[in-house]
Amino acid sequence: MGRIFRLxxxxxTDQLAPGRYMRGGIEALAAHCLESVRPDFAPxxxxxxxxxxxxxxxxxxxxxxxxxxxxxxxxxxxxAESFAGIFYRNAINLGLPVLTAPDLSAAEDGAEARxxxxxxxxxxxxxxxxxxxxxxxNLLPIIAAGGLVPFLKARFRREGAA
Amino acid sequence: MAMQTQTANTLAxxxxxxxxxxxxxxxxxxxxxxxxxxxxxxxxxxxxxxxxQELGVGLWDSERVVLISDHFVPGDTEEGARILQLTRAxxxxxxxAFHDGQGICHVVLPERGHLVPGMLVVGGDSHSPxxxxxxxxxxxxxxxxxxxxxxxxxxxxRVPGTILIEWRGALGSGLMAKDIxxxxxxxxxxxxxxxxxxxxxxxxxxxxxxxxxxxxxxMAAELGGQVGLIAPDAVTARYxxxxxxxxxxxxxxxxxxxxxxxxxxxFEAATLAPQVAAPHSPANAGNAADADAAVDIAYIGACxxxxxxxxxxxxxxxxxxxxxxxxxxxxxxxxxxxQDRAAADGIMAVFEVxxxxxxxxxxxxxxxxxxxxxxxxxxxISSTARNFKGxxxxxxxxxxxxxxxxxxxxxxxxxxxxxxxxxxxxA
Ligand code: SF4
Numbered sequence: 001m002g003r004i005f006r007l008x009x010x011x012x013t014d015q016l017a018p019g020r021y022m023r024g025g026i027e028a029l030a031a032h033c034l035e036s037v038r039p040d041f042a043p044x045x046x047x048x049x050x051x052x053x054x055x056x057x058x059x060x061x062x063x064x065x066x067x068x069x070x071x072x073x074x075x076x077x078x079x080a081e082s083f084a085g086i087f088y089r090n091a092i093n094l095g096l097p098v099l100t101a102p103d104l105s106a107a108e109d110g111a112e113a114r115x116x117x118x119x120x121x122x123x124x125x126x127x128x129x130x131x132x133x134x135x136x137x138n139l140l141p142i143i144a145a146g147g148l149v150p151f152l153k154a155r156f157r158r159e160g161a162a
Numbered sequence: 163m164a165m166q167t168q169t170a171n172t173l174a175x176x177x178x179x180x181x182x183x184x185x186x187x188x189x190x191x192x193x194x195x196x197x198x199x200x201x202x203x204x205x206x207x208x209x210x211x212x213x214x215q216e217l218g219v220g221l222w223d224s225e226r227v228v229l230i231s232d233h234f235v236p237g238d239t240e241e242g243a244r245i246l247q248l249t250r251a252x253x254x255x256x257x258x259a260f261h262d263g264q265g266i267c268h269v270v271l272p273e274r275g276h277l278v279p280g281m282l283v284v285g286g287d288s289h290s291p292x293x294x295x296x297x298x299x300x301x302x303x304x305x306x307x308x309x310x311x312x313x314x315x316x317x318x319x320r321v322p323g324t325i326l327i328e329w330r331g332a333l334g335s336g337l338m339a340k341d342i343x344x345x346x347x348x349x350x351x352x353x354x355x356x357x358x359x360x361x362x363x364x365x366x367x368x369x370x371x372x373x374x375x376x377x378x379x380x381m382a383a384e385l386g387g388q389v390g391l392i393a394p395d396a397v398t399a400r401y402x403x404x405x406x407x408x409x410x411x412x413x414x415x416x417x418x419x420x421x422x423x424x425x426x427x428x429f430e431a432a433t434l435a436p437q438v439a440a441p442h443s444p445a446n447a448g449n450a451a452d453a454d455a456a457v458d459i460a461y462i463g464a465c466x467x468x469x470x471x472x473x474x475x476x477x478x479x480x481x482x483x484x485x486x487x488x489x490x491x492x493x494x495x496x497x498x499x500x501q502d503r504a505a506a507d508g509i510m511a512v513f514e515v516x517x518x519x520x521x522x523x524x525x526x527x528x529x530x531x532x533x534x535x536x537x538x539x540x541x542x543i544s545s546t547a548r549n550f551k552g553x554x555x556x557x558x559x560x561x562x563x564x565x566x567x568x569x570x571x572x573x574x575x576x577x578x579x580x581x582x583x584x585x586x587x588x589a
Binding site: 059062064084085086088089090092093136138139142148149152153156160 | 216288306318320358
């Protein structure tokens with residue numbers, strides 16, 4: 001089980017991967033991830049935790065580090081009402097589960113929860129769960145492999161062996 | 163999301179549907195076959211080759227890959243020379259089509275006949291939407307995804323909704339596609355395109371030349387669209403025939419009447435005045451006549467602003483005029499072919515007489531490279547697409563964006579001006 005961090009609408013890539021820490025590499029970016037909106041996030045985030053946000057998550061620039069920082073912190077994924085297009089692409093290709101749902105009001109900040117990307121559920125404590133929009137079928141294997149490069153590696157290894 | 167097939171489809175749906183091998187609905191994620199992949203010296207071989215090596219595979223189809231050197235041309239730094247060398251070695255090893263030092267990728271690709279309407283094309287550069295001017299679904303991707311495409315010939319994408327941008331009426335004298343785009347950036351903002359398909363339509367657009375249309379498609383990137391499409395027509399066909407592209411039948415390659423649109427914006431060309439964007443965003447657009455700024459440097463360059471049509475426009479102003487004292491005019495024609503045509507037309511001679519400095523057919527200052535990158539505290543009026551802080555040189559440099567007409571007129575006046583007065587005198 002992880003815990004839920006709630007965020008609002010329009011979380012942008014500069015909040016996720018602050019430009020001023022770019023030179024420090026992914027370690028520094030992850031350590032300062034979201035510090036301008038939720039200073040308690042990066043110091044407390046543990047593997048398995050989940051971000052639950054509003055509309056247009058990941059808006060802004062095309063920097064891949066925005067998704068990479070979350071993956072580096074071990075996040076189980078992000079659930080939001082909607083995602084910005086390029087962030088969504090980057091997240092999938094880096095193996096970070098990103099799922100949508102129209103109503104996330106039952107997911108409270110700090111609550112224990114588990115993300116089940118393949119099953120399309122956000123499982124809350126006490127058997128409760130929120131149904132999420134299912135991940136597109138052709139993207140599931142990419143997420144399961146941990147991103148585009150590992151996915152292709154496995155695919156070519158299989159084809160090479162066949 | 164509703165998945166029923168509709169009888170009325172958008173242009174984006176039709177192209178993606180063909181590449182996916184079935185009818186597609188807006189919002190669904192599909193895996194599509196890529197018809198063509200374009201890469202350049204900066205994001206190309208030096209970034210994708212190591213990933214391909216890690217995957218242990220070669221190119222899925224070397225005949226569907228085009229490599230163009232533009233960012234590090236002419237290779238006058240040690241780093242640039244090394245990257246060009248690596249680029250050339252990879253081209254020789256893979257046998258892909260390679261245009262070396264011939265100009266900026268987005269201009270060279272169609273000029274050499276590689277683009278055909280209806281294609282699904284990926285480019286390793288953020289201004290890849292330029293290909294949409296030819297009715298190709300062309301969009302930009304990063305190096306990791308590009309390596310994936312080069313290895314498999316496939317890419318996943320979400321079928322976008324369409325934001326139809328319709329312009330009606332004739333563009334007045336002194337107005338160009340660049341003015342349309344800056345006005346749109348100001349009105350819709352840099353995320354107005356929502357990573358969906360922007361499509362330009364209307365009689366204003368239909369009357370534009372192919373190179374002017376390329377400016378619209380190119381700057382769909384500044385609007386935040388995934389693509390910037392224009393349905394192919396007789397103007398497209400003429401350009402492609404001259405470029406030696408494969409002939410084709412593109413009937414039906416339009417957005418059907420009654421197709422579901424995400425947004426439909428209507429603009430009247432009669433209300434448009436020459437535009438400039440103040441530092442440091444294309445969205446800071448306003449009338450050139452209202453700008454109050456003296457300029458040190460005028461730059462006519464980039465894929466967006468130094469095609470033959472742009473050079474010709476600037477020359478209309480510069481013929482018989484001198485630059486204001488202390489102003490430097492730099493011209494970097496977008497491709498060698500456009501420069502040769504401009505030389506034959508007498509346009510290059512106009513630049514020389516006016517005292518302009520001619521720079522290589524490359525990205526140059528637009529990418530922040532080369533000896534002419536902007537120095538501290540200079541003010542520049544530029545025909546490029548982006549004026550983000552520090553992009554073209556020192557972070558204290560102030561960059562304004564405008565059409566080539568506005569850039570040329572401002573170079574003559576020594577301050578930013580509406581070019582229409584000078585055009586009236588020239589007539
Ligand atoms: S000219 Fe500028 S905008 Fe065009 S490809 Fe080169 S760097 Fe990018």
